[in-house]
Amino acid sequence: MSHVCKALIIHCMDFRLIGQTASWMEREHLMRDADVVSLAGSSKSLVDGDEETKNVLLKQIDISHSLHDSCTVYLVHHSSCGAYAISNSFSSKEEEKKKQSEDLQKAVLVINERFPDLKVKKIWVDMKDSDGTEVEITEI
Ligand SMILES: [Zn+2]
16 A cells, blocks of 8 residues: 655645635645645745744655655645735735745745755635635646
8 A cells, every 4th residue: 555645735724715725626636646734825934034934844845755755746825815914015916926926936946956856836826805715726
């Protein structure tokens, strides 16, 4: 019996998006085939200078990769993220998406520096309402 899965999903802990994240995983055939890490701001800690949380997240990636042989990491970020609102004041949704997109790109580099054989995908969840009922999920 092998304990192998194809992916690791790192997403924000935000309760509003848990159901939508699960539905997206089903559509992508990732349900029961991916490890999942749930952390405020998703991969934000890889690039925001919080070394303690960064190391926790890198450890989770290492475990998923070495123990379960996962080969793709999905970094799932979303609009109206409270973890980003704590340290930023955005004047628009576009400005928030730009900042998070830049962070996502930096996070890809951080992961690939440590784990060059991992494929990293950036996923953006655009919340169309405040409670996460309607979302648009795209790879960016
Ligand atoms: Zn969030």
